[in-house]
Amino acid sequence: MIQKAVILSTGDEITTGKVVDTNANFLAEKLAENGIDLVSVITVGDVPERLEWAWKTAIGLSDIVISTGGIGPTADDLTTETVARLAGRKLLQDDATVEHIKRLFATINRLMPENNLKQALFPEGAEIVPNPLGTAPGFRLPVTLDGHTAQLIVLPGVPREMKPMMENTVIPWIRANRGRDTVFAVRIFQTFGISESALDEAVAGLIKPDEARVSFRASFPQISLRILVEGKPGSAERKLEELAERVRGRISDYCYAEGETSMEEVVGKLLTEKNLTLAIAESCTGGLVGHRITNIPGSSKYLLGDMVTYSNEMKMDLLGVSAATLEKFGAVSEECVREMASGARKQTGASVAVATSGVAGPDGGTPDKPVGTVCIALNADGVSESRRYQMRGTRDWVKLLASQVALDWIRRYALGLPISESATFRR
Amino acid sequence: MIQKAVILSTGDEITTGKVVDTNANFLAEKLAENGIDLVSVITVGDVPERLEWAWKTAIGLSDIVISTGGIGPTADDLTTETVARLAGRKLLQDDATVEHIKRLFATINRLMPENNLKQALFPEGAEIVPNPLGTAPGFRLPVTLDGHTAQLIVLPGVPREMKPMMENTVIPWIRANRGRDTVFAVRIFQTFGISESALDEAVAGLIKPDEARVSFRASFPQISLRILVEGKPGSAERKLEELAERVRGRISDYCYAEGETSMEEVVGKLLTEKNLTLAIAESCTGGLVGHRITNIPGSSKYLLGDMVTYSNEMKMDLLGVSAATLEKFGAVSEECVREMASGARKQTGASVAVATSGVAGPDGGTPDKPVGTVCIALNADGVSESRRYQMRGTRDWVKLLASQVALDWIRRYALGLPISESATFRR
Numbered sequence: 001m002i003q004k005a006v007i008l009s010t011g012d013e014i015t016t017g018k019v020v021d022t023n024a025n026f027l028a029e030k031l032a033e034n035g036i037d038l039v040s041v042i043t044v045g046d047v048p049e050r051l052e053w054a055w056k057t058a059i060g061l062s063d064i065v066i067s068t069g070g071i072g073p074t075a076d077d078l079t080t081e082t083v084a085r086l087a088g089r090k091l092l093q094d095d096a097t098v099e100h101i102k103r104l105f106a107t108i109n110r111l112m113p114e115n116n117l118k119q120a121l122f123p124e125g126a127e128i129v130p131n132p133l134g135t136a137p138g139f140r141l142p143v144t145l146d147g148h149t150a151q152l153i154v155l156p157g158v159p160r161e162m163k164p165m166m167e168n169t170v171i172p173w174i175r176a177n178r179g180r181d182t183v184f185a186v187r188i189f190q191t192f193g194i195s196e197s198a199l200d201e202a203v204a205g206l207i208k209p210d211e212a213r214v215s216f217r218a219s220f221p222q223i224s225l226r227i228l229v230e231g232k233p234g235s236a237e238r239k240l241e242e243l244a245e246r247v248r249g250r251i252s253d254y255c256y257a258e259g260e261t262s263m264e265e266v267v268g269k270l271l272t273e274k275n276l277t278l279a280i281a282e283s284c285t286g287g288l289v290g291h292r293i294t295n296i297p298g299s300s301k302y303l304l305g306d307m308v309t310y311s312n313e314m315k316m317d318l319l320g321v322s323a324a325t326l327e328k329f330g331a332v333s334e335e336c337v338r339e340m341a342s343g344a345r346k347q348t349g350a351s352v353a354v355a356t357s358g359v360a361g362p363d364g365g366t367p368d369k370p371v372g373t374v375c376i377a378l379n380a381d382g383v384s385e386s387r388r389y390q391m392r393g394t395r396d397w398v399k400l401l402a403s404q405v406a407l408d409w410i411r412r413y414a415l416g417l418p419i420s421e422s423a424t425f426r427r
Numbered sequence: 428m429i430q431k432a433v434i435l436s437t438g439d440e441i442t443t444g445k446v447v448d449t450n451a452n453f454l455a456e457k458l459a460e461n462g463i464d465l466v467s468v469i470t471v472g473d474v475p476e477r478l479e480w481a482w483k484t485a486i487g488l489s490d491i492v493i494s495t496g497g498i499g500p501t502a503d504d505l506t507t508e509t510v511a512r513l514a515g516r517k518l519l520q521d522d523a524t525v526e527h528i529k530r531l532f533a534t535i536n537r538l539m540p541e542n543n544l545k546q547a548l549f550p551e552g553a554e555i556v557p558n559p560l561g562t563a564p565g566f567r568l569p570v571t572l573d574g575h576t577a578q579l580i581v582l583p584g585v586p587r588e589m590k591p592m593m594e595n596t597v598i599p600w601i602r603a604n605r606g607r608d609t610v611f612a613v614r615i616f617q618t619f620g621i622s623e624s625a626l627d628e629a630v631a632g633l634i635k636p637d638e639a640r641v642s643f644r645a646s647f648p649q650i651s652l653r654i655l656v657e658g659k660p661g662s663a664e665r666k667l668e669e670l671a672e673r674v675r676g677r678i679s680d681y682c683y684a685e686g687e688t689s690m691e692e693v694v695g696k697l698l699t700e701k702n703l704t705l706a707i708a709e710s711c712t713g714g715l716v717g718h719r720i721t722n723i724p725g726s727s728k729y730l731l732g733d734m735v736t737y738s739n740e741m742k743m744d745l746l747g748v749s750a751a752t753l754e755k756f757g758a759v760s761e762e763c764v765r766e767m768a769s770g771a772r773k774q775t776g777a778s779v780a781v782a783t784s785g786v787a788g789p790d791g792g793t794p795d796k797p798v799g800t801v802c803i804a805l806n807a808d809g810v811s812e813s814r815r816y817q818m819r820g821t822r823d824w825v826k827l828l829a830s831q832v833a834l835d836w837i838r839r840y841a842l843g844l845p846i847s848e849s850a851t852f853r854r
Contacts, residue, residue, distance in 0.1 A: 009468075015455055015467075016455060016456070017454070017457070017458070018644065020447060021468075024470070025444050028442055028443060030444070032444055038442045038472070039471070041448075041469070043468035044466070044467050050466060054467065195537075195540070197500045197540040201540065215440070216501050218499070218585065219446070226440075228439075260445075286717050286720065287716065289714065294712075294714060294737070295823060299713070305736050305738060307745075308733035310727050310730045317774075318734075348741065390534070392531070392534050394587075396722060
């Protein structure tokens with residue numbers, strides 16, 4: 001009965017930091033989707049005694065161990081023999097696999113090098129996991145240590161080979177053997193403009209520990225709230241929906257999306273739905289607002305243009321900001337961004353325009369306009385709002401936060417929410 | 428004496444596959460650079476008994492345990508308590524940290540929420556690792572279990588806070604306690620426009636295995652070449668300089684920087700040195716070129732403006748692209764980007780201008796202009812170059828690669844190198 005899993009990532013390239021272990025992330029996500037509880041990810045290099053320690057430890061912790069890497073043709077590929085030794089099985093050659101490998105080499109007009117035969121050896125009794133894309137099939141083998149049995153799943157480390165093997169062979173097997181009729185239902189709320197601690201306070205007491213697991217994740221500039229409910233199919237989802245409804249009531253103003261959706265996606269969807277076109281005038285964000293908007297496929301339908309006016313001359317020439325305004329209030333002022341936003345609309349005929357101007361730092365701050373001073377404006381039919389913020393952090397953070405506020409303002413305008421009251425920050 | 432390490436990554440966001448654990452990769456690389464043997468990376472979710480198991484296991488395996496995550500202000504942040512319990516120390520409030528947190532909140536005109544006080548609690552006797560950028564300082568504490576002592580280093584999970592803490596406080600401490608008199612000298616060459624295999628061939632045979640460890644890292648769009656020499660202080664650095672000299676001769680054309688320097692930094696430095704001003708005209712890159720240029724402090728000195736003309740009307744109105752050109756060749760054509768670049772210069776009076784136009788995808792491709800078709804142009808006194816590229820990959824990759832080519836063209840213009848012959852791609 002498969003409930004608890006451990007992922008085993010092997011390879012010196014991971015333990016020396018040469019590659020980021022994206023396999024573990026892919027496997028973890030697949031396991032979570034299928035209601036398998038991932039106890040741990042254990043990574044070790046290609047060192048025999050460490051591999052053996054890792055396998056023993058993993059078996060002791062779980063019902064299923066999924067390993068990636070270490071089944072190539074070279075001498076430092078030790079996974080198969082390590083597993084066979086732990087299981088007390090001898091290695092047998094699988095002739096069908098030999099044929100498979102020979103065929104793969106034939107397609108590139110090469111003969112199979114002798115050392116590839118190693119990839120056709122499997123512990124006696126192992127069930128082979130086919131690898132149509134590569135020379136290293138995987139296998140599944142139940143192993144019992146100290147009276148505890150775990151299923152060992154051995155997969156190659158090459159992501160493009162490993163992923164389809166997981167999807168097509170391993171996951172179906174896991175589903176058929178979960179022997180549990182409970183499932184996990186997960187909901188993620190993406191929020192902006194509320195601090196992690198304030199978010200924590202906002203939902204405090206809403207959900208009892210025995211109802212769901214609640215966790216927070218600050219991935220600047222947004223903070224996500226995650227609710228995980230375990231229960232019978234149907235009832236878990238119903239319970240989750242009930243809890244989600246409670247949470248929505250408390251954070252509706254700050255929650256811009258549920259699920260893995262970005263602010264720019266939300267903005268794009270809203271602009272499309274409401275048939276709005278967008279113009280952008282940027283100073284301190286330097287093109288970031290436009291970059292984020294255009295990361296969304298189809299953004300050419302609503303984005304007309306983005307004028308990054310870094311110099312005062314450009315602000316006057318392109319956006320028609322008045323010399324008097326720049327003279328009297330400076331480029332970093334609510335007056336200036338309001339003129340930038342209205343100028344961008346005039347220039348493009350867009351239905352809504354946002355503008356940013358500020359001191360991104362690290363230099364350029366003054367006593368009355370310190371680094372982090374950012375002014376945002378939004379202009380639309382009958383709407384001209386602006387606000388001055390004091391942001392904190394390095395140049396890239398100020399740019400990112402300012403761009404997030406600008407996008408959030410577009411969202412709020414499209415939804416008819418109060419615009420300039422958004423966003424209290426914390427890092 | 429610090430020789431063996433274990434990295435502990437904690438957080439449900441990792442064990443449920445919501446985020447890729449890049450912290451472990453960063454820490455693994457730093458440890459390798461400093462000759463520390465990484466025994467294992469252990470990852471567990473925010474579950475008390477699993478955290479405790481992970482810490483006990485890590486201590487048993489190593490001389491130093493470096494953990495990230497679990498020291499936030501919320502209820503699911505359990506690392507500090509877990510460590511204190513294992514060490515048999517009580518938690519004491521550090522008043523300096525309380526002041527630090529209060530100051531951080533004060534700069535954003537907010538009072539510190541009560542639950543942030545939690546981040547000022549440390550096990551008795553712990554040495555605090557300062558976190559200038561965030562509210563969660565880390566700490567170091569030696570712990571003895573079953574007669575074996577390990578140094579526990581607790582760091583936050585936010586990469587931009589964790590990395591400087593590692594570089595500025597933890598690494599120096601490790602160097603001072605390695606109990607080995609050899610040092611590691613490292614040089615990184617940043618290259619663009621040459622494939623990993625071509626780079627490999629270019630330097631093949633230049634360095635013998637016993638002279639240094641050579642490694643490549645493709646972090647799209649650039650590929651870096653890393654040389655690591657171990658030896659006595661002084662001689663290691665001299666040896667490295669000698670090897671670096673050999674390498675330079677082979678890759679000068681493609682190497683835009685040595686060390687952790689970005690293409691936009693190099694471009695900014697060159698524009699400043701040569702007293703050049705820059706204008707940008709973007710279509711498919713949507714503001715990314717401007718965003719990258721303005722990521723560099725002081726870029727306002729050379730960047731006049733960036734016109735992101737997503738619609739044909741804007742290309743005509745702002746940049747003076749002729750209707751005939753759009754009619755005859757389309758917006759994605761060398762003719763169009765050449766007019767965009769010269770228009771941007773006219774509009775701004777900049778000494779050099781670059782332009783981008785292409786099909787970023789996933790939609791919008793045609794048989795003669797498939798997704799990934801990108802045209803780049805550069806215009807300066809007596810210079811008007813353009814080239815059509817066929818790029819591969821997702822929308823964000825095409826945007827990033829196109830922006831990199833545009834920046835590389837500015838670099839090549841400023842250095843007097845051939846411009847449009849740059850960049851052969853491989854993914």
